[in-house]
Amino acid sequence: MTMVHQDKTGDAEPAAPRDADELYKLAVELLERALARLAAGYEADPVERQDLLQDIHLQVWRSLKSFDGRCSLRTWVYRVAHNVAVDHVGRARRQKGMIGLDQAAEIVADPHPSPEKEVSDRLALAQIHAMLHRLQPIDRQVMILYLEEENAATIAEVSGLSAGAVATRISRIKRLLAGQLDLEAIR
Template identity: 80%
Template sequence: MTMLYQNERGGAEAAAPPDVDRLYIQAVDQLGPALARLAVGYEANPIERQDLLQDIHLQVWRSLTSFDERCSLRTWVYRVAHNVAADHIGRARRLKGMIGLDHPAAEIAADPNPSPETEVSDRLALARIHAMLHRLQPIDRQVMILYLEEEDAATIAEVSGLSAGAVATRISRIKRVLAGQVVLEAVR
């Protein structure tokens, strides 16, 4: 007789074979504390961290149905855990950038009359961005300038001769490098 459990969408799925349960228990025995530390490294908020850890455990258990021992159980579990954590961070970043309907309009709108200090700060920030852009390789500089001009990846691809996917990848990587430089400058 096959046991059933309810999946996330409310449907029924066959229960995992006993071998998966044995592997999961083995993985948790070996790596449980490491998975908890991994969750701490990815998520500062204790409630979100607990959700992340729970999601890691669920995905590890689910993934073990396709574990074929081409790598060690340890490697497999870490790959799954890091992928889940990276997805978690990606979702959090996307959600963080969104503006909810419960925000007052004053928080959303730009200040129409910035103070002189704000104007100077904005000019200095823009000068730093330009200096960073000038240190980029020519193709990267071209891509980022077009990106800052709010061109889409297809247009940038057409202009630069790169594929749209390559443009999107370059933009993501360059933004990370530039953000790292901003952090380093702030520390100095």
């Protein structure tokens, strides 16, 4: 019988083992694909993305020695992963142009898409990733968690923002991104 732990947001996950290595294995089992998507959301270059993902895994593993269960394992891993990614972006920030809010979903795949649809979907996803890469780190963090279908309470807990601030940022970022999609469609 597997014990289940429910965090403050009501998300259920298997009860966390005590050993850091076991916690790491559980974290990877629960979030491996999400961490890969998170890395893709922060890093466009495939080689750099792999380095970032390895860094995330290393820091998650290291951090689990101090995991005390005051939040869910999922929230803990997201916090660590986003902190590593933000540090990664901070190091590269001088080389890239970023946009902020104060400046002017994953694509659902058809089981049998046409080649044109596949190309169109890939281009749209690449365009969304490019836009995400230009956002400030906190905005990028919020949107990546939003695209992972995390609720405002979880995003708030991971980011340190209030749930209301998260909802406001999501709305503003969606408008900003939609406006950029419209402008790029015109070109």
